[in-house]
Amino acid sequence: MKPETTCVHAAKSTANKSHTTGAVAVPIFQTATFAHPGFGQSTGYDYSRTQNPTVEHCEAVVAALEGGAGGAAFATGMAAIAAVMELFRPGDEIIATDDLYGGSIRLFNNITVKNGIAIKYIDTSDLAAVKAAITPATKAIFIETPTNPMMKLTDIAAVKKLIGERDILLISDNTFLTPYLFNPLAHGADVVIHSGTKYLSGHNDTLAGFVVAKTSELAEKIHIVKKTTGAVLSPFDAFLVTRGIKTLAIRMEKSQSNARKIAEWLKSQHRITAVHYPEMGAMLSFTTDTVETAQDILNKVELILYAESLGGVETLITYPATQTHSEVPEAERLSRGIDEKLLRLSVGIEAAPDIINDLERSML
Numbered sequence: 001m002k003p004e005t006t007c008v009h010a011a012k013s014t015a016n017k018s019h020t021t022g023a024v025a026v027p028i029f030q031t032a033t034f035a036h037p038g039f040g041q042s043t044g045y046d047y048s049r050t051q052n053p054t055v056e057h058c059e060a061v062v063a064a065l066e067g068g069a070g071g072a073a074f075a076t077g078m079a080a081i082a083a084v085m086e087l088f089r090p091g092d093e094i095i096a097t098d099d100l101y102g103g104s105i106r107l108f109n110n111i112t113v114k115n116g117i118a119i120k121y122i123d124t125s126d127l128a129a130v131k132a133a134i135t136p137a138t139k140a141i142f143i144e145t146p147t148n149p150m151m152k153l154t155d156i157a158a159v160k161k162l163i164g165e166r167d168i169l170l171i172s173d174n175t176f177l178t179p180y181l182f183n184p185l186a187h188g189a190d191v192v193i194h195s196g197t198k199y200l201s202g203h204n205d206t207l208a209g210f211v212v213a214k215t216s217e218l219a220e221k222i223h224i225v226k227k228t229t230g231a232v233l234s235p236f237d238a239f240l241v242t243r244g245i246k247t248l249a250i251r252m253e254k255s256q257s258n259a260r261k262i263a264e265w266l267k268s269q270h271r272i273t274a275v276h277y278p279e280m281g282a283m284l285s286f287t288t289d290t291v292e293t294a295q296d297i298l299n300k301v302e303l304i305l306y307a308e309s310l311g312g313v314e315t316l317i318t319y320p321a322t323q324t325h326s327e328v329p330e331a332e333r334l335s336r337g338i339d340e341k342l343l344r345l346s347v348g349i350e351a352a353p354d355i356i357n358d359l360e361r362s363m364l
């Protein structure tokens, strides 16, 4: 099945197993608990922290799209990443992309490290650097590609080759490209993470997170962390994500084609000194000639919304220096090019000329 078909039809079978009405949309099982038919019996559902049909349906859709053995849904993307970190023990080392989502850096530096796990940040797009960073204590390589906000790419298949037979989990945060454009598991990753808040739900109306594992053993480990720590996705939010995914393919096509046009247009503007766009997806960042120009754009945009987050139908503009990356130490932030002249755009599905007009007007 092609991904656009999977988006629409993926988990029909799993949802229809539990009910027989023929409902085309997945029903919302808004229940905390499930009654047992008799002593020692279970319907397969006991308590919604452990399993819920609406949530399972959504997990199956995301797992099918990523080609994994199983998926787990969480309340947010950060809850999903925190759950994956529970797979490690004191003394373990994790190598991570240095240009990560700010929230992941906050989690690693404040919580993961406190649990005795060392994090080594490196430029994972540099394979020699990855090779040099691997030690006998390395238990995982955590990759974000393209990175946020500098859009650097890491070759997951090449990193997998470097790992070889070592017992190192290759984890990829695939929020930016989505399973419609890229499948990390097919390139050698063991675990894929999503902030479902972004493209999967796609409408800036819900928070969600997903972990998809390549093997069922790994999926079971994540499931145990999920039911034990409890940051699960609610049935209603699972319904919204499943509904959002039905249009993932057409939203990605439209926002990607808009992003290509906007990147081209930005390159021709005298006030723009650099455009970072990896030629795929719908995220881009750009550098303005002065700090004033950057702040002017934020003040003057009307159609484009000055807001954190990404991946929805609305075009959003963010200021990484004070928003997503405000907690990254200044020297580190500046060394990566995340300065006061950098703006990040999550391109939506509006008409490209309308988005361009709004940017042009704000740059005057």
Ligand SMILES: *Cc1c(COP(=O)(O)O)cnc(C)c1O
Residues within 6 Å of the ligand: 076, 077, 078, 079, 101, 103, 104, 144, 148, 173, 175, 176, 194, 195, 196, 197, 198, 207, 208, 209
């Ligand atoms: C937003 C985001 C997260 C965190 O997800 P939340 O749903 O906001 O908790 C993690 N990784 C990336 C790449 C993100 O963009």
